[in-house]
Amino acid sequence: MRYERLAGYRTYDQPGYDTHGLPIEVATEKQLGVQKKSDIIEKIGVANFVNKCRELALTNASALTQNFKNMGVFMDWDKPYYTLDNTYISNSWAVVKKAYEMGLLYKGVHVLHWCPRCETTLADYEVSEYKDLEDPSIYVKFKIKGSSNKYLVIWTTTPWTIPANVFVMINKDYEYAEVQVNNEILIIAKDRVKDVMKDAEISDYKIIRTFKGEELLGVEYDHPLRDLVPAQAKADGYHKVVDAGENVTLTDGTGLVHSAPGHGDIDFEIGKKYGMPVLMFVNDQGIYTEDAGKYKGKAVRSVAEEIINDLKSKNALLHAGKIVHRYPVCWRCKSPLILRAIEQWFIGVSKLKQELLSEIDNVNWVPEWGKTRIGNMVREIRDWVISRQRFWGTPLPIWVCQKCNNVIVVGSKEELKKVAISEVPEDLHRPWIDDVKVKCNKCGGEAVRVPDVADVWFDSGVAFFASLGEDWETKWKEIGPVDLVLEGHDQLRGWFFSLLRAGVILLNKAPYKSVLVHGFMLDEQGREMHKSLGNYVEPSQVVTKHGRDVLRLWLLRNTTWEDAKFSWKSLELTKRDLNIIWNVYVFASTYMNLDNFDPTMYSFESIKPYLKPEDKWLLSRYYRMLKDVSESMKDYKVHELANKVTSFITEDISRFYLRLTRKRAWNEANDPDKIAMYYVLYQALKGSLILLSTITPFIAERIYQDFVVDNLDSVSMERIPEIKEEFINKEIEEAFDLAKEIAEAGLNARAKAEIKLRWPIKEAFVFLISEQDRRIIGTITDVLRSMLNSKEVKVEGIEGYKRFSKIKASPNRGSIGPDFKRLSSKVVSYIEENSEAVANDIINKGVHEAVIEGQPIQLKVNHVNIVEETQPGYVSARFSKGVIVINKEISKEEEEEGIIRDIVRRIQFMRKELSLNVNDYIDLSIKAPEERVSTIQKWLNYIKEETRAKQVVIGEVKGNLIQDWEIEDETYTIGVSKA
Template sequence: MNKYSDTLNLPKTTFPMRANLASRETSLVDRWEKENIYKKIQQHLTEHPRSSSFVLHDGPPYANGKIHIGHAVNKILKDIVIKSRLMNNQGVCYIPGWDCHGLPIEMQVEKKHGKVGKKLNASEFRERCHDFAEQQTQQQKQGFLRLGVIGNWEKPYKTKEFYIEANEILALKKLYEKGFIHHGLKPVYWSTGCESALAEAEIEYHDKTSFAIDVGYKAKNHEKIFNAFNTPFNTKPGFVGAIIWTTTPWTLPASRAIAINAELEYALVEGKKDGQTFFFFLAKELVSACEKRYEIALSVVATTLGKQLEGILCSHPFYERDIPVVLGEHVTTDSGTGCVHTAPAHGPEDFEVGRAYNLDPSCPVDEKGVFYKDVPLFGGMFVTKAETPIIEKLKQSNSLFACEKLTHSYPHCWRTKTPLIFRATTQWFIRLHGIVEDALKSLDNIDFFPLSGKERMKSMLNNRPDWCISRQRYWGVPIPFITHKQTHEMHPNILTILDTVAQEVREKGINAWFEKHLADLIGEEDAKNYEKCNDILDVWFDSGMTHFTLQREDEGLLFPADLYLEGSDQHRGWFQSALLTGTALNETPPYKSVLTHGFTVDQNGRKMSKSEGNIVEPEKICQTLGADILRLWIASSDYRQEMSVSDEIFKRVSDSYRRIRNTARYFLGNLYDFDAEKDLVPFSQQLSIDRWAIHQTKLLQQEIIAAYESYELHIICKKIQRFCSIEMGSFYLDILKDRLYTCQANSLARRSAQTTLYHLCHAMIRWLTPILFFTSEEIWQAIQKKSDAELLLQTWYEDLSFLPEEEKLNAVFWGEIQEVKKHVDKKLEDLRNQNKIGGSLDAQVTLYASPLLLKEFNLLGEELRFALITSYAKVKPINEAPEDLTEDLTGLKILAEACPYNRCERSWHRREDVGSHSKYPDLDSRSILNIYGKGEKRFFV
């Protein structure tokens, strides 16, 4: 073979088989950052406007800590979308952002500098928070750049920027003007760890073990209870009253009523224990369950509807306090007794019932979760620490009917991971009545990917309470309201004041408000009667309002955005806060479509966490495998579900990557001497199988473009894999080697093949660019010999053509040949396993075909053997087939045999004419013609 190697057109390329991504990618990142690739693209789009634009508004990650695998999933998905839209001939706008306010940053600063009032005053503390957030954003920015994510990194948005904080105050002003802001006492989720109110979106549920207790409330007038049940008064001594059930014993000091359901049937039951007779009422449906829990035999004396019991007075179990029986629709028979202990300070339903019955809503618990010192019996105790003493007190007063430990789902603070309490405090709220209804209607005009996101959003919006937007912390955008000390009415000049404050914050930052003297805003006289609000805004308000705060500064960020893309937990978080604020301010959603992705889990389905020790760091993957492997894993996973991460999974992804890379290397290796300007063969003049390959590529490109537009990335990866390994790899590209290597370099046969490879390569680069950005850039640099055109300024490849259906050798014909070759390959594999042949060119085949197939196969004539990659391929009528030959396909029997002739040392075909020319005893006539003659003619294959 060696003596003929210089007569063959063997592949040549500098594109290496080994990717070595970990080191090669970093040089590309440096170049892209140095050249500011996003700015370069935007300048080009300004000079050459495209027909439409696409805005992806970034949901800001929190500026705290290194990026993790969840960050990588989110940012890479966004990057894939942006790059696919560029390929789709659209202008793009993607401004990366960060959420920079809030408790986690405060906690980090406290660790280093101490709490406010010790080493730092509040203004200094905010400055340290600002600096810490900046450090974190710079660190995370480098992590995202390493992943190949493009965007306006030169000017990202950060919610700590003065202009955003100022615009947020103007947004608050607009909401106030529209009548959506109100101030009032209400129970809110309270984090004792944060010492602040929380919103619904800041809550997560974890299992908690609590005391579940049944507590007796004695009736002040026994006879009234019996009269309510229309039954004779029983004068026997003992307990008469109601029994409540609760899993929060610490709320009993705030107990003000017993709530029952007006339409439920209640039973007056009699029981005996320790020689004492008990009469109490509870929901009839729950009598049996209570009987087991109390270990008392209960008999039903009489029944009545709950509304007949309204107004009965009982006594608090350990305080001198009247406890009335009241009616509440929230009372059910799901658990407990049907009699609900009601503490207006510690629950939203309790508060509403309390308001209807004028019950005292005062809260006995301070911001740290400690009972105020003047609370009898339990003053100075932390709420959960007080539960054991409370239970002991109930035992002493013979009020405890049952006590057990219960593990149940319970709300926790998403930041400190501590259990929450409900605590009635005076807060600022957005009144959501009307806004929620409009938001729900707007969902029908939003595209959800996946569609299930729409129903999830609906369920989150339904029955949503008013949004508590105030927080009692230091690091955040202020709520610059000024209210009267006695009446709590807003200052009459508040709108002008808000404009003034916003302007000063734009110039100096949020300390401008906190350091501002009240008299400088409203005058000395008014300052005696008014006070400043020192609360800050909920961080969900910060991020949810970015559609407004950025739009005012950046014209490229059009409203509404085309897409919001975040994790599935954001249906109750950013998607919702943005929807509600967008609806309130603009009467329309801030986005046209919403895409959600699942969370990352390990191979056992466990959520990634430091405590589990199963964290996979993007930085480590980039250093070992390369960012493109991480990008391919994300794209090839069905991101709508949980996404599994493991070494084995990354190994499989690496194998898939190698198939794609090797296909690109095949293209490049056979294009080393191809100049498209002079060597490109028109489609109409190309060989038939080449035209078919281009036809198939165009079909596939249409499918890939459609999949990109519907965000079905895993489908794209499957199709590209199939293209590389099956459609092209094991059929067309395999067949092509003979023609590429053995035909004369400048022959039509070879240039036709190279033309196809050129088209395929250009098409595939564009398919891969959104996903395998680093590798595509590497391929692009290898194929672009003269032009320095930026890859991301290209669009989907347009120089592809369809094969006309009316041609005899159309796409259907080549599909049939491809199917025949699969069955021939199986026959050849059998011969190989029997050691009768080595490669496929050591064989010859005879196709015994039906008249129709016979006619089709004969269209290729002698070139059928090239399509089947055998030394000979004969076609005969099926009725001439040996009797023992079974049918492989309908109307086709295949006979494969070892070819008896000598092998040509150049083409490796075994041909009868090898050695027929005395001067070239080891060549067949075709090779002699290709080396020394005019070259062979090919027409089809």
């Protein structure tokens, strides 16, 4: 949003808070000491509980607002929307009404995850948390009806579902086996026999025969617990084997699957196909009801051992063990979930699958894999269960006539007022909305609201329009669809999908244009952060230690859709970069202020004649950076913005341009050369600062107020500078890239010759392979001379290198044999005889072509070893496009200059030690070896200019800071005082 504002757009920046749902309820329950759901009704009172939930939500939202402000999140914090607002709730009802009008709203039975502690259902996308739990792992024998010793063997980790078993599923195309164990015949899938016998600790067994699963279809069996569970009478005649196709696998179990349609979604669907009854006698608290007979009143997950013992007593237990497996838990209270066939309100979004997939294609997904993931999810879409059996949420706007069961759905509070026969309260929450009665539009009877609240994801899914206030339709026409939504990659199943689903129902289109997916914060080892692991770091800790902008810069430079691995070291490195940026602006501001430079007095036209190659290079890099950032932000690649801007300031300006041009700023006179440098630097720094304000707004604002001459009230009121294509110069950028590569090779050559960079060399020869490279480097030879710190630089073609270096090639015998077989000895001889020609060709062209005994041969790098011998007095170093040769002999003049530069460097260090400002003058005294006194006197003016010394005394040393320095095995004593 900061970037879009700077780009001149009007941004709709209302923040919002998702305030309903079980997380708030669970937290409120803890505050009030609520142990179970019934306590809210019987002890606390629904009205009191709801008011406490509202209070907690608003308190948390207020605290979050302060945190967001503190981190520099720039939004209209005075006007947030809350999903608990009555206008928001009223608006949201429009989606339920539209679904009803489309024939998509219905009440039906499905098998769904259920939390016994919270006493409500969960949708598939809410089942996202798992724990490693230990459960029974049992093999059960179902005796085949009419047989004395033949059994179907099933495996389960949920013994509590055995009392609700109705049928057994197989895959008719699998091979099954009759396995004899003692006097019993066990039926198991052929491919699972070995593993089952191993699990059951049975070593003495025999496969009697194998057969196709089709033979088992219709086989009936006796339920082992029928006499203990009265409800099993409803399944008489249904206990049989049916085909479930690919729903039965051979990865675990026995290849026969125990099926309880009341407690398994696949079981439910297959059971519906074969007309099987649904046995479900578990209540909202996860406790068996009257129909469970012996197990009545017992919690389902606590009755496992009793059921296992009962199976054992009925000779129905083959083996009982334990298993540790990942088991789904409630994302709100962390209790283990169960599956139940229950009646709920649904919206039939499975009928909208094609529309949803079509709209996914119309959205810009960043990164692209976001589209693939949400698309895969939609292809497996199930109907949306929108009802929840709780208190703190958006009440479903569904009324049912008590007389004729007619369903009435209202689309807003205003619609409700028109049909209500009792007063509509200001607060639309439970319990007040529960008292509203509606007149039936069919029979005129009294309709009562269903007691459910909406899925909390319903609240988030309607945010795109419900947040716009009472006149949302008019506003949506003005600002919709939303330009961008962004969240973590988990929200592909959550918020992004909820918005899409609601948008297609209400508008028949996606409510957003672009989706940006971001990663999660992990620790340095890539683990999720948890207080229990001791690796959780509060953002406030980072802010206290390093400041807001360090945290922002570090995070925003991380590739947006990748997880960020937190480390204090990486923050230290980020802080170092931010310090470099700060120092760049301090340097520029200091020197520009010293010279009373006013950028408003000049223009590009006025300084154009005085631009040097390095100025043109910086302008090209600057406008290219602006262009690159503009392209990146079309796809909201914030990390590219952050990296490009910071890299431009730290690398292009600080580490290169300023080092190259610093002397121009030291010139006391206001000559055109310095003005041109100031003007270019100012424009680049001001434009970069505007972009930088999106990433590090606090430091950018501070710098802006101090640095920008023609400033507005805030950097946030600026505009991103216009991209001036005429200044983007590909050739000059290529020339400087080549110069940098040559300079790096020059450093390598100096290292070989043991010559410091501060010591000037007499001459450097640059030999380039390409004529194009020779031409472009010829346009910046002065710059190259400065970078190499050489008195003279000569650029030639690669053939000129022969004057300085003898190149030889010797055969690499390890590779010649396999490549050239019987000719290898001839090839070896050829290389030895034509050593220099072979070496030159391979260096210059990558290959040497020859004809040996009438056969064409191509000698390549791996066929030879190349040795270079540079003539005495010179040192060479290679780079990708050529080679550099430097004269390693230092004349008396170069030696003197090198020593003086070393002295100046020491003085500059002492200035820093004294915390002197860049514009402070000093008094300087130097005691030098006797033979160096004349050298210092010769370079006196240079020393004064470089160190801002008003006077230099040679001999007696005095000052606020006195230090001895070793320079080329000679001792120099230097004294510095502020003048």
